[in-house]
Amino acid sequence: MIHSYSPVLIANHQIQKLKMNRHLFVCFKLTILLVVLVQHRDVQAQSAVYICKETGRWGVAWDDGNAPRMSMEQTKKEALKRCTDWGGKDCQLFFSTTNKGWYSFFQGGEKGKYVFAIGKSLVSEKESMKNAMDDYLQKGGIIQPGCETSSWHTPKDAITKKKN
Incomplete structure (x- = not known):
């Protein structure tokens, strides 16, 4: 059996399919928005420095905005x-800190007499290092061989979950 459909009937059917697809697309977008709102997150950059005053050792970590996020x-x-x-x-x-920017850590000294300093900048690594050295000197540090430095940048907002 061969069916014959008029061009108007076929056009109406195609229009109904397009409307249905648009409706599904809008529902999909609303679902994504709802998921994002339910999973509300506060965006912040973050970094941390731990030190040992006895040994002069230290550890730095930061979220650089790349996967995996911290x-x-x-x-x-x-x-x-x-x-x-x-x-x-x-x-x-x-x-x-939860602020994004350039950071530098500076450490120096001798057994049991270590000086630790941090420098911050929104402009450059060079400026953050200058600020760290200034802080180090203000705290009584002496720049000499064996001083240690570390610099990092938190260029992107890092993500922390916000409790509802």
Whole structure:
């Protein structure tokens, strides 16, 4: 049996399919929006530094915005782990921030007399290092061979879950 449909009937059917597809697309977009709203997140950059005053060891960690992303809690745990892994005996939180930008850490001194400093900048790594050295000198540090530095940048907003 051969069916013959008029062009008007076929056109009406195609229009109904397009309307249905648009409706499904709108429903899909609304579902995505709802999921995003339910999973509300606060965006912040984060980094942390742990130090051991006894050994002069330290650990730095930050979320650079690339996968896998780290929460502030994970960032602190990683910095503490690095301090301990690198010889720290009693690592304590020295610095943490949720602000994005350039950061530099500066450490120097001799057994039991270590000086630790942080420099921050929204402009450049060079400026953050200058600020760290200034802070180090203001705290009585002496720039000499053996001083250690670390610089990092948190260029993208990092994600931390916000409890509802």
